[in-house]
Amino acid sequence: MQTKIAIVGYGNLGKGVECAVKQNDDLSLYGVFTRRNPSSLKTLTGAAVYHIDDILNHKENIDVLVICGGSATDLPTQTPTLARNFNVVDSFDTHAKIPEHFANVDAAAKEGGKIAMISVGWDPGMFSLNRMYAEAILPNGKDYTFWGKGVSQGHSDAIRRIDGVVDARQYTIPVDEALSAVRSGTNPELSTRQKHTRECFVVAADGADKARIENEIKTMPNYFADYDTTVHFITKEELDRDHAGIPHGGFVIRSGKTGLNLEHNNIIEYSLKLDSNPEFTSSVLVAYARAAARMNREGASGCKTVLDVAPAYLSPCDGADLRKRLL
Amino acid sequence: MQTKIAIVGYGNLGKGVECAVKQNDDLSLYGVFTRRNPSSLKTLTGAAVYHIDDILNHKENIDVLVICGGSATDLPTQTPTLARNFNVVDSFDTHAKIPEHFANVDAAAKEGGKIAMISVGWDPGMFSLNRMYAEAILPNGKDYTFWGKGVSQGHSDAIRRIDGVVDARQYTIPVDEALSAVRSGTNPELSTRQKHTRECFVVAADGADKARIENEIKTMPNYFADYDTTVHFITKEELDRDHAGIPHGGFVIRSGKTGLNLEHNNIIEYSLKLDSNPEFTSSVLVAYARAAARMNREGASGCKTVLDVAPAYLSPCDGADLRKRLL
Numbered sequence: 001m002q003t004k005i006a007i008v009g010y011g012n013l014g015k016g017v018e019c020a021v022k023q024n025d026d027l028s029l030y031g032v033f034t035r036r037n038p039s040s041l042k043t044l045t046g047a048a049v050y051h052i053d054d055i056l057n058h059k060e061n062i063d064v065l066v067i068c069g070g071s072a073t074d075l076p077t078q079t080p081t082l083a084r085n086f087n088v089v090d091s092f093d094t095h096a097k098i099p100e101h102f103a104n105v106d107a108a109a110k111e112g113g114k115i116a117m118i119s120v121g122w123d124p125g126m127f128s129l130n131r132m133y134a135e136a137i138l139p140n141g142k143d144y145t146f147w148g149k150g151v152s153q154g155h156s157d158a159i160r161r162i163d164g165v166v167d168a169r170q171y172t173i174p175v176d177e178a179l180s181a182v183r184s185g186t187n188p189e190l191s192t193r194q195k196h197t198r199e200c201f202v203v204a205a206d207g208a209d210k211a212r213i214e215n216e217i218k219t220m221p222n223y224f225a226d227y228d229t230t231v232h233f234i235t236k237e238e239l240d241r242d243h244a245g246i247p248h249g250g251f252v253i254r255s256g257k258t259g260l261n262l263e264h265n266n267i268i269e270y271s272l273k274l275d276s277n278p279e280f281t282s283s284v285l286v287a288y289a290r291a292a293a294r295m296n297r298e299g300a301s302g303c304k305t306v307l308d309v310a311p312a313y314l315s316p317c318d319g320a321d322l323r324k325r326l327l
Numbered sequence: 328m329q330t331k332i333a334i335v336g337y338g339n340l341g342k343g344v345e346c347a348v349k350q351n352d353d354l355s356l357y358g359v360f361t362r363r364n365p366s367s368l369k370t371l372t373g374a375a376v377y378h379i380d381d382i383l384n385h386k387e388n389i390d391v392l393v394i395c396g397g398s399a400t401d402l403p404t405q406t407p408t409l410a411r412n413f414n415v416v417d418s419f420d421t422h423a424k425i426p427e428h429f430a431n432v433d434a435a436a437k438e439g440g441k442i443a444m445i446s447v448g449w450d451p452g453m454f455s456l457n458r459m460y461a462e463a464i465l466p467n468g469k470d471y472t473f474w475g476k477g478v479s480q481g482h483s484d485a486i487r488r489i490d491g492v493v494d495a496r497q498y499t500i501p502v503d504e505a506l507s508a509v510r511s512g513t514n515p516e517l518s519t520r521q522k523h524t525r526e527c528f529v530v531a532a533d534g535a536d537k538a539r540i541e542n543e544i545k546t547m548p549n550y551f552a553d554y555d556t557t558v559h560f561i562t563k564e565e566l567d568r569d570h571a572g573i574p575h576g577g578f579v580i581r582s583g584k585t586g587l588n589l590e591h592n593n594i595i596e597y598s599l600k601l602d603s604n605p606e607f608t609s610s611v612l613v614a615y616a617r618a619a620a621r622m623n624r625e626g627a628s629g630c631k632t633v634l635d636v637a638p639a640y641l642s643p644c645d646g647a648d649l650r651k652r653l654l
Contacts, residue, residue, distance in 0.1 A: 016585070019585060019586055019587050020585065022587075023466050023467050023585075024466055044587050045587070095654070098650055098651070098654055099647065099650060099651055102650060119654055124654045126460070126464075126595075128653050128654040129460075129638055130597075131653045132638050132639070132641070132642060132649060132653045133453070133456075133638055133641065135642065135653065136614040136617075136638075136641035136642045136643075137453075137607075137610045137611050137614050137641075138610060139350050139351055140350050183600070258343070258346060258347065258350075258602075258603055258606035258607060258609075258610055259346055259603060259606055260346050260349075260371050260372070264601075264602035264603040264606055265602050266599070266600070266601045266602060266603070266606075266607050266610075267598075267599070267600040267601075268453075268597075268598075268599055269596075269597070269598045269599075269600075270457075270595075270596070270597050271594075271595075271596045271597075272593070272594070272595055272596075273510070273593070273594040273596075274591075274593045274594075275585075275591035275592050275593060276585055276586060276591040276593070279585035279586055279591055279593075280464075280585060280593050282585075283464045283465060283585055283593075284464050287463045287464050290463075305650060305654055306638070306654075307637070307638045307639040307646070307649055307650070307653075307654065308637050308638075308639055308646070309637055309638075310634070310635050310636055310637045311456055311459050311460055311463075311633070311634045311635075311636075312459070312634040312635055314459070314460065314463035314464075315459060315462065315463045316463075319634070319635070320426065322459060322634055323425055323426060323429060323632060323634070324425070324426055326455050326458045326459045326462065326634075327422070327425050327446055327451045327455045327632055327633075327634065
């Protein structure tokens with residue numbers, strides 16, 4: 001029996017889900033739901049496109065919706081609304097608002113008898129999982145999360161809003177010395193500046209004052225002022241040629257003590273090096289979509305996160321096969 | 328409410344469990360059960376010692392038993408026997424016999440209405456989990472497990488059985504070039520010899536033929552013949568001074584493709600660097616003991632592995648706290 005997935009929202013993440021479903025024989029793609037005019041949208045694999053307003057008419061044909069909207073304005077309303085009628089998965093990533101989002105979605109999903117998985121991806125998501133496993137195993141320790149090297153969409157956008165900037169790409173880069181200090185087991189206290197640097201590739205308009213632009217970037221509060229930031233001015237052609245990808249990644253490291261007198265140190269490290277941030281996130285969403293469908297078939301409902309899902313639910317393989325091959 | 332843990336078997340692993348319980352305020356140690364004369368055994372923390380034959384008399388006082396016997400002869404009989412009356416956790420690590428052990432333990436635990444977690448530790452255990460998560464997320468890929476640098480007890484024992492050897496310590500070491508090749512995303516085919524080397528520190532008896540010993544080690548089938556092996560002869564004093572620890576660790580790396588035409592590569596890497604292999608294994612056992620008690624309180628029974636346990640069950644913290652701090 002195949003699990004039928006539908007996509008809500010067709011940006012980079014939605015396209016990633018479309019590609020990820022193709023890699024899994026037990027999943028099939030029912031179609032894409034969009035706020036745009038469906039006839040204006042051509043999907044990568046030829047998947048059917050429907051208007052979001054018609055989605056309830058398709059309720060019986062869909063096992064799980066993967067909601068690919070943004071965390072700022074889309075997901076806070078879309079996920080609870082859709083969870084009344086569908087099993088859903090989202091990638092809500094505004095860390096501070098997760099408790100509120102969880103409460104709203106949980107009420108809706110329970111009302112509908114559906115499973116809603118929120119905050120699925122890699123951070124929140126796989127990184128959260130690894131912080132949790134590591135803390136449970138080594139309670140006497142400290143964990144560190146580093147991001148990058150990778151493109152930060154939010155920081156790239158912030159640079160683009162500066163007067164005289166045509167386009168920009170910003171990379172977040174973990175500081176090697178900080179990583180080494182953490183791996184040494186000394187549990188250092190690290191400032192924001194000590195953990196990450198920021199590197200910016202900027203296309204300036206003809207005749208723009210580059211010194212002013214560079215200064216505006218480096219002193220921008222929250223985004224850059226607390227970091228060592230490097231700015232490179234390049235041409236639009238160079239930007240398109242050398243910085244078109246959306247790589248990302250990072251590290252979750254926990255260093256913790258064991259032994260009668262805490263005399264032994266142990267390091268747990270999880271890292272990702274992703275050529276495509278949205279495609280990897282989509283791949284995680286699709287694995288949790290499979291889990292959502294299964295858990296709901298078994299009678300479960302309500303809001304769940306990656307912390308609530310037994311690993312075996314993510315795999316198309318049965319328990320005996322997993323134990324034999326992977327345990 | 329505290330979860331009461333008891334230890335069966337008091338070797339390195341049992342001592343590790345004793346130390347790990349001390350680090351967790353929600354757990355308490357009821358005592359140690361041994362086949363030896365209880366009065367002959369002095370525990371690290373002063374925990375009570377009982378004879379294993381009396382264990383049923385303590386049934387009502389214990390929430391979970393952590394069985395710290397060996398996989399070769401102890402666990403295949405101890406775990407199913409004890410699972411009829413107790414929630415249990417073991418670290419059964421004979422990979423090829425896991426399906427058989429699972430079936431035996433599952434029948435016993437279901438009969439008793441108890442939870443039995445088998446094959447808990449880091450491999451099998453955390454490494455298995457990471458192989459499974461990574462395969463579910465990146466189905467189009469290949470995973471690699473490397474062990475070390477660390478002491479292999481089995482290989483050290485094999486050297487000690489050679490005529491003229493007084494003592495020995497063997498380190499398994501992953502080959503840097505192999506790790507780099509895997510991390511590059513080329514999904515190389517690696518032979519046994521290409522993945523690990525073996526380094527041996529050997530104390531020879533006075534007048535023993537070192538050339539013969541070295542040759543016997545390097546040509547020993549299964550253990551050494553398929554590896555590049557280095558042998559160092561040292562004194563007993565040097566062995567005790569420089570090689571008394573039981574460090575270990577390793578790497579699970581999966582490299583997998585995403586994108587419409589699988590054009591992007593993504594690397595997931597999990598690694599451990601442990602000063603104390605048995606203490607870390609014990610720390611994992613204790614976290615899963617907590618989970619076993621909870622799952623049984625909720626009415627679950629039968630044999631489980633790390634693949635069947637939702638991560639949040641491992642933590643003493645509640646869901647709202649975990650979502651706020653770690654998601």
